[in-house]
Amino acid sequence: MVEPGEEAMRQLFKFYRRRCPAPDLGGVLDLREAARHPDTVYRTRLEASALDDEAQRVGLQPASQWRAYGLNGYPGFIFIVNPFLPSGQRFWVRQCLKLYPRKPNVCNLDAHDPQRDDVWASGIRAGKSPREPRSLLEKLRWVTLGYHYNWDTKRYSAHHRSSLPVEVSALAAILAAACGFPTFCAEAAILNFYRADSALGPHVDESELDLSQPLVSFSFGCSAVFLLGGLRREDPALPIFMHSGDVMVMSGESRLRYHAVPRILDSGGTLPECLREPSCPREAAGGEAGGEAGGHAEPDPLARGDPGASATEPDAVSAADWEVCARYLRESRVNVTVRQVAAPGEAVPNTEPPPLHQNAAAIVTQQGGYNDGDAHNHDEEGHRHSKEDTG
Ligand SMILES: O=C(O)CCC(=O)C(=O)O
Numbered sequence: 001m002v003e004p005g006e007e008a009m010r011q012l013f014k015f016y017r018r019r020c021p022a023p024d025l026g027g028v029l030d031l032r033e034a035a036r037h038p039d040t041v042y043r044t045r046l047e048a049s050a051l052d053d054e055a056q057r058v059g060l061q062p063a064s065q066w067r068a069y070g071l072n073g074y075p076g077f078i079f080i081v082n083p084f085l086p087s088g089q090r091f092w093v094r095q096c097l098k099l100y101p102r103k104p105n106v107c108n109l110d111a112h113d114p115q116r117d118d119v120w121a122s123g124i125r126a127g128k129s130p131r132e133p134r135s136l137l138e139k140l141r142w143v144t145l146g147y148h149y150n151w152d153t154k155r156y157s158a159h160h161r162s163s164l165p166v167e168v169s170a171l172a173a174i175l176a177a178a179c180g181f182p183t184f185c186a187e188a189a190i191l192n193f194y195r196a197d198s199a200l201g202p203h204v205d206e207s208e209l210d211l212s213q214p215l216v217s218f219s220f221g222c223s224a225v226f227l228l229g230g231l232r233r234e235d236p237a238l239p240i241f242m243h244s245g246d247v248m249v250m251s252g253e254s255r256l257r258y259h260a261v262p263r264i265l266d267s268g269g270t271l272p273e274c275l276r277e278p279s280c281p282r283e284a285a286g287g288e289a290g291g292e293a294g295g296h297a298e299p300d301p302l303a304r305g306d307p308g309a310s311a312t313e314p315d316a317v318s319a320a321d322w323e324v325c326a327r328y329l330r331e332s333r334v335n336v337t338v339r340q341v342a343a344p345g346e347a348v349p350n351t352e353p354p355p356l357h358q359n360a361a362a363i364v365t366q367q368g369g370y371n372d373g374d375a376h377n378h379d380e381e382g383h384r385h386s387k388e389d390t391g
Pocket residue numbers: 190192200205217219226242259261335337
């Protein structure tokens with residue numbers, strides 16, 4: 001029921017966000033059961049077979065095996081049902097939790113503690129005593145890579161940029177190329193770290209200068225309800241499950257659609273087997289493994305750009321690293337949304353980011369989206385993060 005004055009998207013957001021009583025998820029589209037929705041969903045062909053070798057290097061199954069879908073009435077929206085290898089999912093989770101929060105990348109913890117320690121080293125609390133403060137890793141809400149998105153100005157600046165990890169660029173390029181964007185050049189990424197109570201409010205991603213290139217988004221961990229809205233805030237939205245490993249590409253007419261993540265689901269029913277185990281036993285198929293006991297501390301040949309290195313190497317993720325990741329994922333979801341900021345030859349303006357103390361105003365209410373001051377609603381209240389937000 002849409003109350004007068006309240007948009008359909010916001011109504012649906014509240015419905016799926018509700019705790020008591022928990023919402024009925026029967027109306028959420030599950031693209032793993034696409035065949036049950038012939039009116040809504042169609043299978044789409046990808047331009048993928050040439051990418052098989054490269055795909056495996058970044059933790060993907062051979063591209064010829066991916067299942068991709070489009071949605072009737074949503075041109076430019078492409079959903080790829082988890083194309084990752086099990087070891088690939090573990091690799092990406094470890095990258096997101098251990099490596100990407102490191103400086104010079106920017107995260108929500110920076111404003112409060114510019115000297116912040118290694119977020120990864122803070123670990124996960126053993127117990128859940130409310131008296132024990134949350135660790136940095138538990139307070140992590142977002143990380144920016146490449147051109148660092150400025151949450152206040154909602155712009156990217158040529159002056160505020162660090163290098164994008166090569167494996168992020170490679171993965172996004174493969175996914176984009178498969179979806180018909182062979183020239184996609186990853187230049188920025190926002191990583192969203194959702195805990196069980198987190199949400200991301202309705203917003204449009206329109207800060208990029210070149211909107212002809214897609215958003216390439218992938219997620220790991222607990223499943224989520226994703227709302228795919230229209231071009232206007234008041235348009236109705238389609239609720240879709242996003243499970244671990246699922247990829248969304250928003251392009252063309254769908255590039256500027258409103259979207260939101262009102263709910264993270266309980267890991268009980270939603271965390272895939274390959275992300276559950278406390279260590280990474282050798283996988284049955286393909287002879288891969290995520291790590292052996294006593295794995296080395298910094299095994300990042302792929303991140304270093306070593307030729308021939310692969311995310312699916314047996315020791316890509318050590319058992320010790322995986323233990324932290326698996327504990328984190330029990331009540332978390334990690335999303336990575338990769339963006340091309342500017343067209344080739346187009347200059348990103350040199351606007352210095354404002355001093356951090358000006359950012360306090362960015363914590364606002366649930367009303368709104370990227371374009372009116374809200375957007376990355378991410379905490380228990382559904383509020384948007386600002387640079388100063390420790391979650
Ligand atoms: O978490 C998601 O699936 C969506 C993230 C998103 O919309 C964004 O980062 O702009």
